Amino acid sequence: MINITIDGRPLTLEKPINLLEAAKLVDVKIPHLCYAECLSVFAGCRLCIVEIEGRNKIETSCSVLARDGMVVHTNTERLRALRRDLLDLLISNHPKDCLTCDKVGSCELQELCYEYGVKTPSYIGAQTHFTIDDMNPIMIRDQDKCIKCGKCVRVCNEIQVTGTYDFAGRGFESTVTTAFDQPINKDICRMCGQCISMCPTGALQNKQLVGHRPWELKKVRTTCPFCGTGCNFDLNVDVKNNKVVGVTPCEDAPINGTELCVKGRFHTDFISSEERLTTPMIRKDGELQPASWEEALSYTAKRMAEIKAEHGADSITALSSARCTNEDNYVLQKFMRAVIGTNSIDHCART
Amino acid sequence: MTKTKITREELDFLRESMKPELDALLAEREDLTKKNGEYVLAGEFYEKQTRIALRNFNIIDPESLDEYIARDGYLALEKAIFDKTPAGIIDEMKAANLRGRGGAGFPAGRKWETAAREDNDVKYMICNADEGDPGAYMDRSIMEGDPHSVLEGMAIGGYAIGSNQGFIYIRAEYPRAVKMLEHAIAEAEERGLLGDNILGSDFSFHIELRLGSGAFVCGEATALMESIEGKRGMPRPKIYRTSVRGLWGKPTIVNNVETYANVPAIIRKGADWFTSIGTQDSAGTKVFALVGKVKNSGLVEVPMGTTINEIVFDIGGGLPDGHTAKAVQTGGPSGGCIPAELFDTKIDFGSLAEIGSIMGSGGMVVMDETDCMVDIARFFLEFTVDESCGKCVPCREGTKRMLEMIERITEGKAELEDLDRITSLADTISTTSLCGLGQTASTPVVSTMHYFFDEYQAHVVDKKCPALHCKELITFFIEDDCIGCTRCARECPVNCISGEVKGLHVIDQHACIKCGNCHDVCPVDCITIS
Numbered sequence: 001m002i003n004i005t006i007d008g009r010p011l012t013l014e015k016p017i018n019l020l021e022a023a024k025l026v027d028v029k030i031p032h033l034c035y036a037e038c039l040s041v042f043a044g045c046r047l048c049i050v051e052i053e054g055r056n057k058i059e060t061s062c063s064v065l066a067r068d069g070m071v072v073h074t075n076t077e078r079l080r081a082l083r084r085d086l087l088d089l090l091i092s093n094h095p096k097d098c099l100t101c102d103k104v105g106s107c108e109l110q111e112l113c114y115e116y117g118v119k120t121p122s123y124i125g126a127q128t129h130f131t132i133d134d135m136n137p138i139m140i141r142d143q144d145k146c147i148k149c150g151k152c153v154r155v156c157n158e159i160q161v162t163g164t165y166d167f168a169g170r171g172f173e174s175t176v177t178t179a180f181d182q183p184i185n186k187d188i189c190r191m192c193g194q195c196i197s198m199c200p201t202g203a204l205q206n207k208q209l210v211g212h213r214p215w216e217l218k219k220v221r222t223t224c225p226f227c228g229t230g231c232n233f234d235l236n237v238d239v240k241n242n243k244v245v246g247v248t249p250c251e252d253a254p255i256n257g258t259e260l261c262v263k264g265r266f267h268t269d270f271i272s273s274e275e276r277l278t279t280p281m282i283r284k285d286g287e288l289q290p291a292s293w294e295e296a297l298s299y300t301a302k303r304m305a306e307i308k309a310e311h312g313a314d315s316i317t318a319l320s321s322a323r324c325t326n327e328d329n330y331v332l333q334k335f336m337r338a339v340i341g342t343n344s345i346d347h348c349a350r351t
Numbered sequence: 352m353t354k355t356k357i358t359r360e361e362l363d364f365l366r367e368s369m370k371p372e373l374d375a376l377l378a379e380r381e382d383l384t385k386k387n388g389e390y391v392l393a394g395e396f397y398e399k400q401t402r403i404a405l406r407n408f409n410i411i412d413p414e415s416l417d418e419y420i421a422r423d424g425y426l427a428l429e430k431a432i433f434d435k436t437p438a439g440i441i442d443e444m445k446a447a448n449l450r451g452r453g454g455a456g457f458p459a460g461r462k463w464e465t466a467a468r469e470d471n472d473v474k475y476m477i478c479n480a481d482e483g484d485p486g487a488y489m490d491r492s493i494m495e496g497d498p499h500s501v502l503e504g505m506a507i508g509g510y511a512i513g514s515n516q517g518f519i520y521i522r523a524e525y526p527r528a529v530k531m532l533e534h535a536i537a538e539a540e541e542r543g544l545l546g547d548n549i550l551g552s553d554f555s556f557h558i559e560l561r562l563g564s565g566a567f568v569c570g571e572a573t574a575l576m577e578s579i580e581g582k583r584g585m586p587r588p589k590i591y592r593t594s595v596r597g598l599w600g601k602p603t604i605v606n607n608v609e610t611y612a613n614v615p616a617i618i619r620k621g622a623d624w625f626t627s628i629g630t631q632d633s634a635g636t637k638v639f640a641l642v643g644k645v646k647n648s649g650l651v652e653v654p655m656g657t658t659i660n661e662i663v664f665d666i667g668g669g670l671p672d673g674h675t676a677k678a679v680q681t682g683g684p685s686g687g688c689i690p691a692e693l694f695d696t697k698i699d700f701g702s703l704a705e706i707g708s709i710m711g712s713g714g715m716v717v718m719d720e721t722d723c724m725v726d727i728a729r730f731f732l733e734f735t736v737d738e739s740c741g742k743c744v745p746c747r748e749g750t751k752r753m754l755e756m757i758e759r760i761t762e763g764k765a766e767l768e769d770l771d772r773i774t775s776l777a778d779t780i781s782t783t784s785l786c787g788l789g790q791t792a793s794t795p796v797v798s799t800m801h802y803f804f805d806e807y808q809a810h811v812v813d814k815k816c817p818a819l820h821c822k823e824l825i826t827f828f829i830e831d832d833c834i835g836c837t838r839c840a841r842e843c844p845v846n847c848i849s850g851e852v853k854g855l856h857v858i859d860q861h862a863c864i865k866c867g868n869c870h871d872v873c874p875v876d877c878i879t880i881s
Contacts, residue, residue: 018590043588044742046783058782063588085779089748123748123776125755148741167583167741170566172751174741 004070019061019072020048030074031083031112033200034149035062038257039158042150045090047083047112050074058082084116092121093128093172094201095144103202105214109147128173136184138191138266139204146176146203152195159259164189193265197249197258208246208266212238221250224264227322227349228329231256231264244271304340313341322349356543358551359429362420369421373411383410399666401628402652403636404452404489404612408496413531416538419499425544427618431507432552435618440511441467446622448634449614453479453570453607454682454711455787456633456700459614462604465594466512469602474514476505476556477579477598477605480521480528481563481570484683485734487714489638490608492650494521494528497612498535502558504611506545507618508604509556517558518598520575524565532560567738571786572597572605574740585740586786607712609638629655633699637710643679643717646671651715659694663717674719678802682711684731684738685791687798688724707798709791723820724803725810729757731795739788746789749780753793760807762823763814770800770807819880822865829856829869832877839869839878 002013009026021037023030033045043063050061053071061074073079091113098104113119130143153165153176164184168177178188196204209217219234232253236246247265249258270276280296281288291299307315318336320329329347336345357365377383377390384393391397392409402408411418419425431440444460451457466474478501482490494501505517521529536558539545547555561579563569569584576598578584590596597603613635617625626634633655639662641651646668653662659679663669670676678688681698687708689696696702700710718727732754741747753776759765777793784790800807809815816824829839835853840846847863850856858869870878 041588041590042742043785044744046744046785049783060588060785063590065590082779082783085776086744086783089744089752089779092752093748123752123755125752147744148747150742167585169741170568171736171739171741171747174747 002066002068004066004068004072006072007074013066016065016067019050019064019066019070022066023061023072023074028074030061031115032062033108033112033147034151036151036155036198038259039151039154039198042154045147045149046086049079049082051076051079080116083112084118087113087116087118088122090147091118092123092125094121094147095142096120101145101202102205102210102212103145107202108200126172128175130175133183134207136186136189136191138193138207139184139196140207140210141184142203142205143175143177144203145201147201148174148176149200150176151198151200152176152204155194155198160190160192160194162190162192165195190262191266192260192262194259197260197265206246206248206265208269209236209248212236212245216240217245219248219250224260225323226261226263226267228324228326229255231260233260233264235268244268308340314344316340316342317344317346320345320347322347356541356548356551358543359433362425362429362544362550365417366420366423366426369417373418373421377410396647396649396666396668399661400652401636401654403616403628404493404500404609404638405497405650405652406616407500408492408650411497413496413498414534416499416535416542416544419497423619424499424615425503427615428503428506428510428544429550431510431618432550432554437467437511437513440507440618443618443622444511444614447617447625448622449610449617449625450633450700451606452609452613452637452712454685454709456710459606459610462594462606463508463511465592466514466602466604469595471602473516473599473601474512475598475601475603476509476512476514476517477572477575477603478505478517478519478611479570479572479575479605479607480519480525481567481575482525482608482712483522483567483570483738484685484712484714485731486642486716487640487683487712489640489650489713491525491528493608493612493638494525495531498528498531499539500612500615501532501608502535502539502545504606504614505558506549506556507614508606508611510554512602512604514602514604515555515557517556518561518579519558520561520563520569520579522565522569523562529560529562536560566740567734568740568786568788571788573786575605576603583740585742586788588785609713630697630699632701633710637698637713639681639713639715641667641715641717643715644670644674644676644719644722645717653698655699656697658697659689662698662715663694667717670717670719674721676717677720677722678718678724678727680708680716680718680727680731680795681714682709682791682794683714684734685709685787685794686711686714687794688718688727688802689798690802693802707794707801709794721818721820723761723816723818724799724806725757725761725816726818726820728796728799729754729761732757732792735788735792739792743783743785743789745780745783746785746792749776749784750789750792752776753780753796757796760810761816761821763810763821765811767808767811770811773800825865825880826860827858827863827865827867827870828879828881829858830877830879831855832875834875834877836874838872838874842868842872844868 004011006023006026007028011026020030030048032048034042041062043060048061049058051073133141156162156164165176168175196206217236218239220237222235224231233247233249235244238245247268249260251258279290282291320332333345383390407422441464449459480490566584568574569578571586574584574586593603629635636652636654638652642648651666676691678690680688689708703710736750736754739746756769756773777797780793781790806817809817819825833855840848845862845864847859848856
């Protein structure tokens with residue numbers, strides 16, 4: 001057992017976890033920009049610094065494992081002053097277009113600057129400038145806003161295992177970029193959008209959500225309809241016109257956490273699609289015509305009974321869909337076996 | 352003797368038979384002299400030195416294993432494998448108090464002990480040969496002049512901690528050192544002094560080279576390991592010690608070239624002998640690359656505790672052309688400037704830290720009154736800004752902002768409050784940076800501000816550079832003594848000097864780029880800088 005104290009709050013741990021995670025257990029929030037529980041420890045932003053009694057050095061809580069007897073302070077005046085200076089340095093090389101940035105309201109850098117009272121950068125000097133990359137269908141990549149936290153690099157390497165990004169260059173000139181600095185394209189990227197969810201600033205933005213202010217979006221938790229995995233995410237509903245405009249992942253999703261595939265993350269645009277079928281259709285006089293559910297169900301039941309009587313149960317087959325839930329799929333096969341009387345049933349994912 | 356794998360007895364025989372041969376060879380050389388029965392380099396520059404890591408440098412042929420053996424080479428490895436236990440070696444190393452010569456000074460014996468304690472089938476020995484400090488070339492000389500001493504030191508370490516694999520991470524800019532090491536490894540393997548079953552024993556140890564691609568930060572142990580692992584050379588947080596989980600997550604020892612070169616001598620002659628040299632805080636010797644404004648520049652190996660005065664004046668012969676010493680800079684871009692009034696400071700890890708500098712890997716740059724200390728700080732900081740990997744915020748953004756502030760000082764555009772700003776930024780950078788590069792990046796600035804604050808003040812308040820070095824703050828002026836030879840006008844790259852032949856010449860101050868050409872070519876020294 002490991003007994004530690006964080007900001008005066010005692011905590012007992014069974015195994016040595018890092019201090020940043022340990023602090024969460026006693027509701028102590030340590031600021032950070034480059035840490036994510038699902039990714040390897042980077043320790044680049046240096047904001048999660050803490051003081052540990054008995055140690056001379058100030059250390060980052062993401063990279064120190066809890067040891068029995070540790071007494072940790074996370075919010076002393078010295079730490080706050082250092083964090084303020086670090087944030088000051090970060091925004092000294094960051095565009096000052098928060099007024100029109102689409103990330104405003106959900107930007108972690110902005111949040112921390114607000115919390116620490118960093119209004120304008122006090123360091124004046126060179127700025128790095130890059131061309132905005134928006135030649136792909138899913139995201140706008142604005143490297144001017146990149147704070148080099150490396151989360152996109154790690155999520156792409158460690159979770160998506162694609163390796164689209166890496167660091168290039170050195171020091172102040174270092175960047176996070178793609179191989180040969182090419183724009184994001186389908187040859188080097190799966191367009192899964194995992195990096196967008198990880199980005200703490202406006203460097204990587206979901207094109208679907210651009211133009212929508214975060215406070216004008218109502219988040220509605222749902223289960224993804226695209227397959228049976230059961231991923232959860234938040235539908236972002238524009239309250240002005242009650243339309244789903246995009247998706248944001250939610251950390252507390254029990255199945256998937258913040259992970260989503262390209263379909264789940266980007267293809268909820270079918271909800272408001274003009275091509276979407278919204279009523280049953282019955283072919284009459286050679287043309288598909290809208291029908292009521294009652295009419296459609298009666299017609300289908302009638303035709304199935306006729307076909308079964310005339311040609312036998314095995315002349316009917318059913319193909320089920322991966323987009324249905326397990327329960328739907330179960331009911332369909334039960335219906336085919338028990339009601340129609342055939343084993344002729346298949347599923348699109350059985351290839 | 353044929354080059355087949357040899358046993359202990361055969362090595363002993365070879366050593367004894369080679370000794371007279373080498374002695375005869377060395378006796379003919381005029382640059383050598385005998386001291387305590389051993390040939391050493393002759394001359395005033397070498398007389399006051401004590402050479403342990405450099406004992407074979409410029410004496411033996413680095414491509415001859417036989418000559419190394421004749422100078423008691425591989426005797427320590429032989430003793431280690433056959434007469435000592437791994438624990439015994441570690442005890443000897445701890446007693447010798449050999450502190451890491453790469454700069455930080457962590458005791459090698461303690462490091463080895465931690466790795467030896469780890470229960471793991473795979474462990475690694477790494478030699479950090481990514482020497483990159485400007486003006487420092489100690490490790491390069493050892494590898495080029497005595498490569499086997501490094502290999503032997505690594506093999507002894509491997510035996511002590513239970514490792515069978517070593518890597519030498521060497522910068523590709525050292526092609527001769529690479530060649531010498533490759534040759535030495537091949538020759539040692541042929542003879543059975545490296546590789547499987549060394550000298551017929553159960554101990555096997557292989558060494559491979561890994562070439563760095565020019566990043567200074569790869570001299571930092573964790574960045575070095577990332578690089579060996581095939582990743583971008585960026586430091587990683589030390590959640591575990593390297594000696595517990597290092598290269599590929601295995602217990603790993605990273606020591607520097609000079610540290611390893613000391614190991615065979617310690618095992619051969621014992622810890623008591625080693626601790627009899629140097630100070631209690633820092634045993635043994637340290638190699639310095641003495642450069643800058645000094646008459647005799649070169650590699651200097653002296654016992655720890657030698658004063659700066661002794662190195663600069665007794666060995667280095669003082670400053671040339673009647674210049675006076677102003678400071679020495681030790682420790683490269685991570686180190687500080689020590690003013691002349693502190694030249695009686697003893698050089699050891701503790702004493703240097705006390706006066707705001709570091710031992711570093713051994714660069715020692717002598718500066719005179721014509722060197723502007725603000726500009727020196729700017730030079731080293733510029734180096735760090737270029738070499739920062741860009742991973743952590745304080746080093747990536749902070750050093751850049753600090754450099755910009757220092758540049759404003761050298762251009763006469765700074766205010767007094769900027770100096771406070773620099774001090775507080777230096778604190779942020781050194782406190783919060785991820786690795787040693789960032790943690791020490793502001794040392795050149797902090798130490799020069801501490802010892803030469805008046806120079807900073809002169810730049811900021813009076814907008815003057817006392818050393819007449821900072822271009823933005825000086826003007827060139829032609830005095831009335833001008834003989835009108837026109838040489839200055841002809842040498843001026845921007846044609847800003849006008850005047851008739853045999854008439855007084857005048858510099859157009861607005862067009863002048865302060866290159867100093869006119870000053871250098873004037874035959875009557877009538878061009879003054881103010």
